[in-house]
Amino acid sequence: MADVLSSPPDLDRANYAAIWDAVARAVPDRVAVRAQGVTLTYADLEEHAARLAATFVAHGLGVDSRVAIFMYNRVEYLITLYAAYKLGAIPVNINFRYHGAELAELLEMSRPSALVHPSSLGAAVRDAAQRVELPGLVLVVPDQPHDEPHDEAPGQTRPDGASDEDAPGRGDASTDAMLFARALDAEPLPAQDRGPEHKIFMFTGGTTGRPKAVVWTHGNLFDSQLFSIYGSLPVAQPTSLADVTRIAARDDLPRTVCLPLPPMMHATALFNVMNAMVLGGTVVFLPAARFDPAAAARAIQEHGVTRLIVAGNAIVGPLVDVLDSPEAAGIDISSLGTVLSSGMVWSDDLKRRLLEHAPHATLIDIIGSSEGGPFAYGVVRGPDDLPCRLRLAPGAVVLTPDLTPVTEVGGTGMLAYSGAMPLGYHDDPARTAETYPVIDGVRHVMPGDWVRVLGDGYVELLGRGSGVVNTGGEKVFPGEVEKVLLALPGVVDAVVLGLPDPRWGEVVTAVVVPAPGTQIAPEQVQDEVGRRLAGYKKPRRLYVLDELTRSPSGKLDMHRLRRRLTEVEQPALVDAAGAPDGGQGR
Incomplete structure (x- = not known):
């Protein structure tokens, strides 16, 4: 499978580790992340990642090694991601709601050399260890009591409170388990020369029932995110790493403060966190694992959040319910400049209610997928833009099943996109060929979303053609x-x-x-x-x-x-x- 790298030709170092290293050198004292009562500057974050990368190297990891991250949003997730990028290693996102059997299946598929998880998920790891050999290095992040998960709703895990004696790999001499903090005792790994060809796995569910890894390269991903990163700023898109760094270091540009409410195991949250760091922004995580809409509202005010990442009605509904309640009187979320959702139902009613509390925010409803895109945007800058209408993104088209364009108003077809996209699915050429067809010599991505053509570039989403819920x-x-x-x-x-x-x-x-x-x-x-x-x-x-x-x-x-x-x-x-x-x- 040939690499498809379409970043600007002079931006030959479109690698997230190289970019973040350069940002850290340019703005070392700027706050990079606030979470769990911890504040790390860019210099702190870079050093932590370099120390963890050195530990990875000491345990035999290198380019294309895989690092499984079985964790909800927290500082250690970001450190692990950064450390993997420094090595040219491939981070593997794992749904932290998985039980042992599901975790074991994904570990068997991805074959990671390291696994990082919080102690509260220790029971799932121990269960998985009975089914599949764990990686040679397992790092355990101790949880606070309020971080321990529960299983009270779909999308939530079971109670897995763990103690020090619950460390994974017990009885398995091939597994070297240690506390995450000990892995940061190593001497920092010097910066490595990393380019755009290094890979990122994004595991996603699918119609086969088995998770599958979409394979991005750093260069492809960065290119696909250029509009999301720079589109709202009064700057030209960068054409070199020096340009990227200069933009991040500018004090006259609005500072990005990003709060992802969905978990970073999903592409929308992960990619937007990565984008915020490209801009030298601050990433904020909620203080506990469970989504708490009241805590989210308080965090927006406390940290002056400018970019909020949501998951449609599932998150916006509880958030506006809290904001509308008497208990939230006095909470001010007017700092929000952008609220972004992708791939989820987000009703006009909830958009209107959110705008009542964040009147300066632009609401961006994206039709996208882990496989690529974006395919269409719905942009709401105020109540007058409602009802929200989806418009095809540049590079997106609507095609019939025989891959010809749908041109008539009222016609239906599948969304396709021809911009920067992943290499395909890991170790699955047949599915890659099906989802990424070459049409008239141009490669497209078609995950299977059906729409009705409304004219003037607007479409109505009908849903995914498969039976996946x-x-x-x-x-x-x-x-x-x-x-x-x-x-x-x-x-x-x-x-x-x-x-x-x-x-x-x-x-x-x-x-x-x-x-x-x-x-x-x-x-x-x-x-x-x-x-x-x-x-x-x-x-x-x-x-x-x-x-x-x-x-x-x-x-x-x-x-x-x-x-x-x-x-x-x-x-x-x-x-x-x-x-x-x-x-x-x-």
Whole structure:
């Protein structure tokens, strides 16, 4: 697979470690990150990353080694990411909501040489260690008590409070486990010459049910982010590393203070944090793992946050509910200049309510994916821009299944994009060829999002063509949940699908058929799925039917079933309180 590097030709050092090193030299005393009561300047952050990189080298890591990050948003996540980039190593994002079996599968797929995780996720790591050999180096970040995760909602993990004796790898002589702080005792690794060809893995769910790694290069990713980084600033796009550094060091430009509310294991939060550091901005993390909308509102005011990263209604809903409450009287979030969401339902009503509290903010609703993009933007600069309309991004087109452009107003097709994009999927040439077709000699990315053409460059999003359920920013593969349901005593048939939800986009919905005379307890269904799979995969709506009408080949008419469920049937269980939290929610 050939590298596709399209950064400006003079920007030959489009590598995030090289850029951040240069920024740290230019503004060493500027605050880079505030989190968990810790404040690190750019000089501090660079030194921590250099020390961790030296520890990685001491344990045999180097270019293309993989570093698995099984962690929610916190300072150590950023240090680990930076250290991996310094080596030319490949960071591997792992969903911190995974149970042991799911973690083991991803470790087996990615084959990392190091794993970094908080002590509160120790139980999942120990479970995974019974299924797959852990990496040779495991670093443990001790948690504070309020960081320990819970499993009260989809998208949240189980209780895994850990103690010092819970360190992973116990009994496995091949695994060298140590506390993260000890890894920072090494002498700092001198800066290395790193270029745009080094890789970044972004694991994402998919229609196969198995996570797959989208492979970006530093150069491709940086080029794809140029508009996001510099589009709102009164500067020309840089053409050299010196230009990048000069812009970051300028004191006359608005200072970026970025608060990501979704977890950095997702591309939207990760890439925007990286962008903020390119600008020499400050990254703020909430003080606890669980998404707390009241804490988010206070953090925006306390730190003067200018760029807020959200996940559509799943985060904006709770945030504006808090801001509208009497308890939030006096909280001022007017510092917000940009609020950005990608790939999630974000209703006009919530956009309007947010603008009442942040009247100077520009709301940017992006249709994008880990595979590439952006495909379309919805930009709201004030109430007069509502209802929000999606407009195709430069380089985006709408294509029919036979890869010809859709030109007629009212026509439907799939979004495609021909700008900077990843190399493809790791070790999956067939899927890469399918998702990244070459059309008239030009490479495109087509993840499968269907839209209706409205004219003048505007489109209406219809949804992903596959059966994957996108709930609160998490992707759920129906077959994985169906397998658990069909293993329940008395269940003779089952199907899982996503039904529309105004807040979460979709909620995981299960339809089960019991054997004659058998009673299905809704709580049993949720408990069993929650015991086997991550919490966000538990059904939030359950329908018990006498039968599922299938064709002779065993297929269901999903359109007819959806219509029946939404128009006729009443679910046996509607667990609104347990809906996905859409943020880092533990």
